[in-house]
Amino acid sequence: MSTIKYSVLDLAPVLEGGSPSESLANSRDLAKHAEKLGYTRYxxxxxxxxxxxxxxxxxxxxxxxARATNTIRVGSGGIMLPNHSSLVIAEQFGTLESLYPGRIDLGLGRAPGTDQLTAAALRRTRRTDAEDFPQQVEELRTYFDPSRSEQPLPVRAVPGEGLNIPIWLLGSSGYSAQLAGQLGLPFSFASHFSPDNTLPAIDLYHRSFKPSDVLKEPYVMVGVNIIAGESNEEGQYLASSLYQSFLGMMRNKRGKMLPPVENMDEVWTPIEKQLLQQQLGSSIIGGPEKVKEKLEIFLGETGANEIIVNAQIYDHDKRKASYQHVANVMKEINA
Structure with a gap:
């Protein structure tokens, strides 16, 4: 069995009673922590x-x-490419790679990452451009490697051109899975909010995969919510902040991350509970032993080469502790 890598997905949560400045400081601290724990990327x-x-x-x-750390890879999970021109992203990530050589990943998604009105404000048009995603990806790759074009490029990405920046495709359905396979690129699936599509998408990626100069064999990273406490009870208590965040989106009342509560049945309705438990069905919550048990099953089912862990936990120290537990579990599994 090959070693399974483990990484961090950070949504930089802004806490109720807190500020974006505090959130970004927490992200810096968590990244330093993850680097020490052996996480591959952030x-x-x-x-x-x-x-x-x-x-x-x-x-x-x-x-x-990247500036706050030394060795851990840092990147996007992801950049929503339809929100941007390919040239801008090539220049931004070319600059990042120039500043932090050999440490930058570029994960690309095709969803807006927001509502349609905000997407229109970002793009200055109501057209979503999601169907242009394959062309945008090719355009972006050509800015990095002009030899992909039969004609000299009239516009060049500086910095960017000639740099080797790993490109990943991200998805929560079969679309990006198939495209990643056809292009021979690594694929990351968002199982943390789309569990029902996980196995079909991974299967489609493997069946679609064509070896490329980037990858000779398929490479799958799977996103998963893991909230590890000192005990199963603490894990469930900490997870109530995650539940409340998704409940807010379901109710179209998006706000800051709320502190945990003792009893979610006082917060959600039975129907909301059922819907959320389905949407968050792949989440792994509990103490270290339960997390290990569930994670081994998850890895066996998905055949993932790597997991990227999202831990929506209100208390920053508890969040760091959760990532510590996961690192310990992954070292046991890999051993």
């Missing part, structure tokens, strides 16, 4: 118009995290 996600997420200017936050 990714940040692009979201907009969300009071509870501070990583909207994703490239800037990536630079801040």
């Amino acid at each position: 990714w940040l996600a692009e979201h907009h118009n969300m009071p509870g997420i501070a990583s909207s200017a994703t490239s800037i936050v990536i630079s801040d995290i």
Whole structure:
């Protein structure tokens, strides 16, 4: 059995009673912690118009995290490419790679990462451009490697051109899975909020995969919510902040991350509970022993080469402790 890598997905949560400045400071601290624990990469996600997420200017936050660390890879999980011109992303990530050589990842998604009105404000048009995603990806790759074009490029990405920046495709359905396979790129699936599509998408990626100059064999990273406490009871208590965040999105009342509560049945309705438990069905919550048991099953089912762990925990020290537990579990599993 090959070693399974483990990484961090950080949404830079803004806490109730806190500020984006405090959130970004917590991200710096967590990244240093993750580096010491042996995590492979630290990714940040692009979201907009969300009071509870501070990583909207994703490239800037990536630079801040890379500057605060030394060896861990830092990147996007992901950049929502339809929100941007390919040239801008090539220049931004070319700059990041120039500042932090050999440490930058570029994960790309095709969703807006926000609502349609905000997407229109970002793009200055109501057209979503999601169907242009394959062309945008090719355009971006050509800015990094002009030899992909039969004609000399009239516009060049500086910095960017000639740099080797790993590109990943991210998805929560089969679309990006198939595209990643056809292009021979690594694929990351968002099982942390789309559990029902996980196995079909991974299967489609493997069946679609064509070896490339980037990858000879498929490489799958799977996103998973893991909230590890000192006990199963503490894990469930800490997870109530995650539940409340998703409940807020379900009710179209997006706000800052709320502190945990003792009894979620006082917060959600039975129908909401059922819907949320389905949407968060792949989440792994509990004490270290339960986390190990569930994680071994999850890894066996998905065949993942790597997991990227999202831990939406209100208390920063408890969040760091959760990532410590996960690192310990992964070292046991890999042993």
